[in-house]
Amino acid sequence: MTEFHPDTRTAPLDGPADPRTEAFQGVREARRNELAEDYVELIAELIHEQGEARPVDIATRLGVKVPTVSKTLDRLAREGLITRAKYRSVFLTDTGRALAKECRRRHEIVLRFLISLGLDPETAERDAEGIEHHVSERTLALFAAFANRS
């Protein structure tokens, strides 16, 4: 009940055959991971940019309060994505680092795709943030191909 839920964007295996229902289940599944993905991606970014990821910076970037971050970090630690010590900044585990990398990859592809479609960078950033968690590997491949054409 406390483990990280694996990616099912590409192949949700359980549940009935109806594609609509499958779609809804896939989305619910994805939604469960969204926040964790945002966090690890951001943590990786902060570590890269400033050498460490502090709750206060995470909170500022996400636009939430520090106690909210603290609680969510507890969950991420439980799920094995990060390690942390009291009053210290946050580190990614190997698993967390891998997830962050994967997220960054997806984010980049979606962002480049939207921009190459003709979207302004600001809107592209906002839309990419929302879309990246819901894009199958197959779609991602098409996005990447499109962005590389031209």
Next chain:
Amino acid sequence: MTEFHPDTRTAPLDGPADPRTEAFQGVREARRNELAEDYVELIAELIHEQGEARPVDIATRLGVKVPTVSKTLDRLAREGLITRAKYRSVFLTDTGRALAKECRRRHEIVLRFLISLGLDPETAERDAEGIEHHVSERTLALFAAFANRS
């Protein structure tokens, strides 16, 4: 505290200037409405297909249990999107109908876009379900234009 939260995909007005933070806030905002949007869209569909929307059908389609649907329908009623009477099927209010129509429109555009990109219909359906809630009006316009070109 119980009203429906308006669409901020296009123009989140509050919060600081940092575009990344704005993006995160926009996404959180969007996430708050996702489930409601899924419900009203599905309810409209069921009413169209079978003349009425019963909790048991909603539950089956979404892949959740009936009590879950019941509770969520209470919320939607509180928010003025649907009306319902005990042990009776569900109806959309004008507001709900408008939202459903808007959701359907977005869904259609995203779906057609993905398919015209070359994605198989099954995957397109799953991805569209996740993406439709996170697409700005601007992006939607580009998607529509792309799907209509060719």
Next chain:
DNA sequence: GCATAAAGTTAGACAGTGCTAACAATCTGC
């Protein structure tokens, strides 16, 4: 029209995400 099946509701558990308020630890600048 009554017994049973199906559908719907209510209650209660539990986890997640957000908040504020109060407290604890750490860091900073003399």
Next chain:
DNA sequence: GCAGATTGTTAGCACTGTCTAACTTTATGC
């Protein structure tokens, strides 16, 4: 090295969304 500022934690509340179990109501089939 100590005072005050900053950062982090904990506790407690609210709401959502999911479930199961138990109950009520409605529909169905003789």
